[in-house]
Each structure stands twice: as C-alpha cells, then as structure tokens.
Amino acid sequence: MIKRSDIHTFEDESFLKRTARLSAVAFVAGLGAGAAVVFALIGSGAVSLDPEIAALFTAENAGAVFQNYVAWFAMAAIATAASLIVHELVHGVYFKLFAPRGARVTFGANWKRGMLYACADGIVYTRCQYLVIALAPTFAVTALLVLAGVAFGRPVVGVFAAVLHLTGCAGDWAYAEEIHRDPAIAFCMDTDWGVCFYAEGESDGEMSRLGTGAFWDIRRSRRMSQNAPVPNRDTPGTSPTGPSAEGDAE
Known part of the structure; x- marks a missing residue:
C-alpha cells in the first residue's frame, strides 16, 4: 500500500x-x-x-x-x-x-487537549469501514x-x-x-496518535489485497517469534511479513 x-x-x-x-x-x-x-x-x-x-x-x-x-x-x-x-x-x-479476531481495542484520554479516545492501534480498515467507525x-x-x-x-x-x-x-x-x-484512500490504519491513510499500489500488492487487519497480523506474528516461518502468501487469510510491509506498519 x-x-x-x-x-x-x-x-x-x-x-x-x-x-x-x-x-x-x-x-x-x-x-x-x-x-x-x-x-x-x-x-x-x-x-x-x-x-x-x-x-x-x-x-x-x-x-x-x-x-x-x-x-x-x-x-x-x-x-x-x-x-x-x-x-x-x-x-x-x-x-x-x-x-481480526483477537484484536485489542483500548480507551484513554488526552487531558491536555481535553479528549477521550478509543484506539485500535495498528489495525487496518477499509475506507468504508473507517467511515462507519468515525x-x-x-x-x-x-x-x-x-x-x-x-x-x-x-x-x-x-x-x-x-x-x-x-x-x-x-x-x-x-x-x-x-x-x-x-478518493484514492482505500485503507485507514488506526494508531495511538491518530490515523494513517493508504491507497492501493503495486509496491505492496499483497498488503492491498489483504486489507483489513494486515498490519495487525504482522505485529502479532513478529511479537510471537522472530524466527517464525513466513506464511504462505497464496493461502487466504495470511499476512506477509516482509521488511517493506513492516515498514509501512511502523
């Protein structure tokens, strides 16, 4: 993306x-x-x-x-x-x-700005999903x-x-x-500081195809094991763990 x-x-x-x-x-x-x-x-x-x-x-x-x-x-x-x-x-x-199943949603407050907030840090939603959420x-x-x-x-x-x-x-x-x-915005990644907007692109076609939850899946797999095998990209529901995808997530 x-x-x-x-x-x-x-x-x-x-x-x-x-x-x-x-x-x-x-x-x-x-x-x-x-x-x-x-x-x-x-x-x-x-x-x-x-x-x-x-x-x-x-x-x-x-x-x-x-x-x-x-x-x-x-x-x-x-x-x-x-x-x-x-x-x-x-x-x-x-x-x-x-x-995705197991995703964590947190709540907090920024007292300096006088704002309460809900956060789904690192989870990617489609354009329409994020509009509904907002x-x-x-x-x-x-x-x-x-x-x-x-x-x-x-x-x-x-x-x-x-x-x-x-x-x-x-x-x-x-x-x-x-x-x-x-109109080019196709995906929205929620973060603990705000939101990132992404368009589809050939530079990361697999991430674009997976869409919702891909970044979160990457973070979870990285935390579980640095030596975990790379998922089969041809299998539906798996996420890529390549360096370029992780770079987008961060």
Missing part, C-alpha cells in the same frame, strides 16, 4: 483548528435545530416542557428558581458526560466488529440522547446534551472529511 497522508490528532495544529471551527458551527447550528425540534415536539403534544424549566415560571421565590435552575443544569451535565463515554464505546464496538457515534449517540430526553420527560435536557455531544464529534468529521477529499 502507498501512504497518502496522516493525522496526528493531538499534535496537528491545523487539524485542531479545523475541529474547533467545526465544533463552533455544530454548536450554533445545533442550538437552532434543537430548538426547532423541541418546539415541534411540545407543539404536537408529544411531550411537555421539562418540569424544572416550567417551574422557573411558576416558582414563588428566588430560592425555588435557583434550585430548579441548578437541578436542570446538573441533569444536562450528567447526560453530556455520559454521552462522551458512550461515544467512545460506540467507536470501540465498531473497531472490534471490523477487526461517524457511528454522531448518529447513534445523538439519537439516543434525544430519545432518552423524551422518555424521561426532559426533552430540552436531551436535545441540549445532544448539541453538546455533536460539538465533540468534530474530530470524527475531520477524519471523514480527509477520507472524502481523497
């Missing part, structure tokens, strides 16, 4: 600025769309306004107003924090689903938050948490944008 580009998620200042812009757009657009959804739901009679918000207009004293105000924001904060954890779990589920939380978690808000009688909490969650999806959108912008 031929390397096209890569993204160092926590170090690439251009990437970080782009995600910041996307987050800002998502927040503004999300608030507008979220307000429209809430008004439509309430107007149709499907739901009622959050009790804590409704009480702000009927409370008899400032103390009661403050308590309801704090209670509502506490619920919104808890829902938002939970959404970030579920977001990474969804990434992890799809990382695992598309990976974008799945945007749809699944956002929908879950709105539905949970309606189910628990707090539609505004659900929609507000969904908007905040969307601002945290900007990095995923930037990954998808990079893939979409370059």
Whole structure:
C-alpha cells in the first residue's frame, strides 16, 4: 500500500483548528435545530416542557428558581458526560466488529487537549469501514440522547446534551472529511496518535489485497517469534511479513 497522508490528532495544529471551527458551527447550528425540534415536539403534544424549566415560571421565590435552575443544569451535565463515554464505546464496538479476531481495542484520554479516545492501534480498515467507525457515534449517540430526553420527560435536557455531544464529534468529521477529499484512500490504519491513510499500489500488492487487519497480523506474528516461518502468501487469510510491509506498519 502507498501512504497518502496522516493525522496526528493531538499534535496537528491545523487539524485542531479545523475541529474547533467545526465544533463552533455544530454548536450554533445545533442550538437552532434543537430548538426547532423541541418546539415541534411540545407543539404536537408529544411531550411537555421539562418540569424544572416550567417551574422557573411558576416558582414563588428566588430560592425555588435557583434550585430548579441548578437541578436542570446538573441533569444536562450528567447526560453530556455520559454521552462522551458512550461515544467512545460506540467507536470501540465498531473497531472490534471490523477487526481480526483477537484484536485489542483500548480507551484513554488526552487531558491536555481535553479528549477521550478509543484506539485500535495498528489495525487496518477499509475506507468504508473507517467511515462507519468515525461517524457511528454522531448518529447513534445523538439519537439516543434525544430519545432518552423524551422518555424521561426532559426533552430540552436531551436535545441540549445532544448539541453538546455533536460539538465533540468534530474530530470524527475531520477524519471523514480527509477520507472524502481523497478518493484514492482505500485503507485507514488506526494508531495511538491518530490515523494513517493508504491507497492501493503495486509496491505492496499483497498488503492491498489483504486489507483489513494486515498490519495487525504482522505485529502479532513478529511479537510471537522472530524466527517464525513466513506464511504462505497464496493461502487466504495470511499476512506477509516482509521488511517493506513492516515498514509501512511502523
């Protein structure tokens, strides 16, 4: 495979600025769309306004107003924090689903950048698989938050948490944008620092043919034994262990 580009998620200042812009757009657009959804739901009679918000207009004293105000924001904060954890779990589920058997998916946080992450270090996915992995939380978690808000009688909490969650999806959108912008990208290798994008190429035809999981298979076989026999390249499901393939993996 031929390397096209890569993204160092926590170090690439251009990437970080782009995600910041996307987050800002998502927040503004999300608030507008979220307000429209809430008004439509309430107007149709499907739901009622959050009790804590409704009480702000009927409370008899400032103390009661403050308590309801704090209670509502506490619920919104808890829902938002939970959404970030579920977001990474969804990434992890799809990382695992598309990976070879025995592949390891890890989770972590970069506190300096304020980011949680899921990682399938060294595993190669097809273009379409990686797009699903990157974008799945945007749809699944956002929908879950709105539905949970309606189910628990707090539609505004659900929609507000969904908007905040969307601002945290900007990095995923930037990954998808990079893939979409370059039609030659056929494979994506996840790493503990970001992602590498590869095109098919004659320089490593076998790696291109194997695709998903090839790099991971190489790393695993190298760790098992330096003297392990080279797999038969004509046998489906095996991986090459030649120097050029390992060079791509690293």
